[in-house]
Amino acid sequence: xxxxxxxxxxxxxxxxxxxxxxxxxxxxxxxxxxxxxxxxxxxxxxxxxxxxxxxxxxxxxxxxxxxxxxxxxxxxxxxxxxxxxxxxxxxxxxxxxxxxxxxxxxxxxxxxxxxxxxxxxxxxxxxxxxxxxxxxxxxxxxxxxxxxxxxxxxxxxxxxxxxxxxxx
Amino acid sequence: xxxxxxxxxxxxxxxxxxxxxxxxxxxxxxxxxxxxxxxxxxxxxxxxxxxxxxxxxxxxxxxxxxxxxxxxxxxxxxxxxxxxxxxxxxxxxxxxxxxxxxxxxxxxxxxxxxxxxxxxxxxxxxxxxxxxxxxxxxxxxxxxxxxxxxxxxxxxxxxxxxxxxxxx
DNA sequence: TTAAACTTTCAATATATTTTGAAAGTTTAA
DNA sequence: TTAAACTTTCAAAATATATTGAAAGTTTAA
Numbered sequence: 388x389x390x391x392x393x394x395x396x397x398x399x400x401x402x403x404x405x406x407x408x409x410x411x412x413x414x415x416x417x418x419x420x421x422x423x424x425x426x427x428x429x430x431x432x433x434x435x436x437x438x439x440x441x442x443x444x445x446x447x448x449x450x451x452x453x454x455x456x457x458x459x460x461x462x463x464x465x466x467x468x469x470x471x472x473x474x475x476x477x478x479x480x481x482x483x484x485x486x487x488x489x490x491x492x493x494x495x496x497x498x499x500x501x502x503x504x505x506x507x508x509x510x511x512x513x514x515x516x517x518x519x520x521x522x523x524x525x526x527x528x529x530x531x532x533x534x535x536x537x538x539x540x541x542x543x544x545x546x547x548x549x550x551x552x553x554x555x
Numbered sequence: 556x557x558x559x560x561x562x563x564x565x566x567x568x569x570x571x572x573x574x575x576x577x578x579x580x581x582x583x584x585x586x587x588x589x590x591x592x593x594x595x596x597x598x599x600x601x602x603x604x605x606x607x608x609x610x611x612x613x614x615x616x617x618x619x620x621x622x623x624x625x626x627x628x629x630x631x632x633x634x635x636x637x638x639x640x641x642x643x644x645x646x647x648x649x650x651x652x653x654x655x656x657x658x659x660x661x662x663x664x665x666x667x668x669x670x671x672x673x674x675x676x677x678x679x680x681x682x683x684x685x686x687x688x689x690x691x692x693x694x695x696x697x698x699x700x701x702x703x704x705x706x707x708x709x710x711x712x713x714x715x716x717x718x719x720x721x722x723x
Numbered sequence: 724t725t726a727a728a729c730t731t732t733c734a735a736t737a738t739a740t741t742t743t744g745a746a747a748g749t750t751t752a753a
Numbered sequence: 754t755t756a757a758a759c760t761t762t763c764a765a766a767a768t769a770t771a772t773t774g775a776a777a778g779t780t781t782a783a
Contacts, residue, residue: 390682393673397689400666407659409575411771422688425680430730440773445731466728466781474684476691491575498568505561512593514558516642520590521565523644579741598760608743613761634751634758724783731778741768748761753754 394423398437413439414447418456418472427460427469455482481539488535496532499525562591566605581607582615586624586640595628595637623650649707656703664700667693 388396398419405415416437421428428436434444448470451457456479460469473479502521507514556564566587573583584605589596596604602612616638619625624647628637641647670689675682 388669388673390673390675390679390685393670393689394685396666397670397685400663400670404659404663407577409577413771423681423685425684441730442732442774443772446772449731468730474688474691476695480695491572495568495572498564501556502561502565502568505556505558507558511558513591516593517558517562517565517591520642521561523642527644527648581741609760610744610762611742614742617761636760726783727781729778729780732776733774735773737770737772739768739770741766743766744763746762748759750757750759752757 397423411447413437413443414450417444417447418451421451421457421470421472422474424471427462427471429467429469431467433470454486484535485539488532488539492528492532492535496525496528499528565591579615581605581611582618585612585615586619589619589625589638589640590642592639595630595639597635597637599635601638622654652703653707656700656707660696660700660703664693664696667696 398416401419401422402412402416405418406412417433420433420436430441430444430448433439433448434441437444439447448457451470451472452459457470457472460471462469473482499521503518503525505518505521507518509515566584569587569590570580570584573586574580585601588601588604598609598612598616601607601616602609605612607615616625619638619640620627625638625640628639630637641650667689671686671693673686673689675686677683
């Protein structure tokens, strides 16, 4: 496979993965493009390479900055803004986990906590089933939250090292 | 909060979570409804409770069966099909992880393996950056795959016990 | 100042996904 | 058989999400 072809395929693959995980395709593709670019790119270059509009490029770049996945770079004597991606996969994974926790897990934990407080007749099968499911899911969600918390604070080697020890 | 209100809220919350994770809202809501139902329900009851059409209910139920999250039940002397959900959160988590691995991670690993084989000039910064990113992501994906594999084979207590030991 | 270079906004448009519902298909009891 | 009870299908409609592009906004150098 040619490098040019491989690049296209990578951008496409990363885009598909993103859309399967709730990150929009274009956002994932811009991220992929920056991941394989040795140099920071301008909005213009990104628009051109991916055939997307200026508005789309601008919004997507802002989103990616919001996710902590890319950063702006200013070149001396230039007006234009350049963008580059953090290339460290561990950081990428952490950043994504961190954002999704904040955006999704936290609100869910809040809702579940409230729902597990609902009182009812312990002889009512409806109530019993409701309560058990909510409580169990709440426990699971809390475990996930705790694990993520520790993971986010951890160093890469320490994390993977420990993980391999258990999952040998 | 009233039980009836709490049930509604739970179905809504689970639905929202699902849609954030690439599972469609209705599918997550039907799953939620069955999770809090002590008895298996008919298509009719599900349609009514969630105000969805027959076609939608039928397709969603088939999808949920495909994901291994619910099962059909036949009651003696009845023509109708009843549906019930596995209530064990550990099984649910495992089932979802298993399906997503099969549907998403496996194809991605295949694509990444191919892309990491692409050869090029080691003095070309383009090639070097491409190669490093692809290789790194491939490693990460393989680690995730390995971890999931072990997790899927593991027993609940063993898994959470070990996880807590590291992430104390 | 001002005007060129650049960035941001957002209503309109396009695309993708989900849902409907009526018709077709299947199963079963009599 | 047959007809009632039930399930499945799928084209059309509705809804949700993403994208465009031109206009408005901002910054900077002269």
